Amino acid sequence: MISIKSQYEVELMRKANQIVKDALNLIEDNIKEGMTTAALDKLAHDYIVKCDAYPSFLGYNGFPASICTSINEQVVHGIPSDKRVIKEGDIVSVDCGSIYKGYNGDAARTFMIGKVSEEKAKLVEVTKQSFFEGVKILKEGVRLGDLGNTIQSYAESFGYGVVRSLVGHGIGRDMHEDPEVPNYGRAGHGMRLRKNMTIAIEPMINIGTYDVRMLDDGWTIVTADGSPSAHYENTVLIKEDGVEILSL
Numbered sequence: 001m002i003s004i005k006s007q008y009e010v011e012l013m014r015k016a017n018q019i020v021k022d023a024l025n026l027i028e029d030n031i032k033e034g035m036t037t038a039a040l041d042k043l044a045h046d047y048i049v050k051c052d053a054y055p056s057f058l059g060y061n062g063f064p065a066s067i068c069t070s071i072n073e074q075v076v077h078g079i080p081s082d083k084r085v086i087k088e089g090d091i092v093s094v095d096c097g098s099i100y101k102g103y104n105g106d107a108a109r110t111f112m113i114g115k116v117s118e119e120k121a122k123l124v125e126v127t128k129q130s131f132f133e134g135v136k137i138l139k140e141g142v143r144l145g146d147l148g149n150t151i152q153s154y155a156e157s158f159g160y161g162v163v164r165s166l167v168g169h170g171i172g173r174d175m176h177e178d179p180e181v182p183n184y185g186r187a188g189h190g191m192r193l194r195k196n197m198t199i200a201i202e203p204m205i206n207i208g209t210y211d212v213r214m215l216d217d218g219w220t221i222v223t224a225d226g227s228p229s230a231h232y233e234n235t236v237l238i239k240e241d242g243v244e245i246l247s248l
């Protein structure tokens with residue numbers, strides 16, 4: 001079911017998303033070569049709890065941590081570990097969520113560690129920009145197919161693969177609500193967005209093929225061809241004349 005948010009609900013989602021944004025900024029300020037992904041998890045967890053919020057990923061379908069950390073060929077849903085040490089040249093996607101007074105925030109960034117290859121740096125930049133290309137066309141009445149098509153066309157113009165099997169989503173009381181928000185699609189198709197809907201838009205872009213597979217841990221999604229992947233996400237509020245990005 002698709003939910004239209006009241007002003008009160010939007011206010012709580014603003015707060016939940018600001019907590020996520022600040023947790024990601026804290027990670028950005030601290031992430032460096034030699035750190036473990038478990039240390040990043042602890043940073044985010046402690047910050048979110050300090051804000052009187054709950055890290056929504058923790059325990060979600062049994063997920064064992066407060067953030068997802070996905071490095072290089074890992075696309076999303078990587079599990080933080082005290083055995084995984086971040087190295088110079090890595091690209092590290094961090095996905096983070098919080099629940100504040102019953103409402104969800106959700107956002108992701110891909111961080112570059114020290115000097116990364118030109119190839120990876122370009123991927124990270126284009127993935128982020130593909131989100132903003134999508135946002136440019138968004139307002140009440142725009143179809144989901146037009147949003148997906150805009151993101152896809154931009155990313156594919158660089159020869160990249162747009163992940164198909166994972167998509168963005170409505171968000172509110174639940175982290176994952178209807179509708180599904182694909183990063184690909186056919187212009188002129190799909191449902192029309194309505195004012196005061198809140199959706200998480202999250203392009204997952206691979207240097208190579210869009211095919212992905214899951215590792216034996218039952219969570220981590222990696223590219224099928226081993227090529228690097230990047231992720232960028234924000235929660236947005238649909239308005240009459242555009243959007244408000246709640247997690248920026």
Ligand code: MG
Pocket residue numbers: 095096097106107108202233
């Ligand atoms: Mg997310």
Ligand code: MG
Pocket residue numbers: 106107168169200202233
């Ligand atoms: Mg999401």
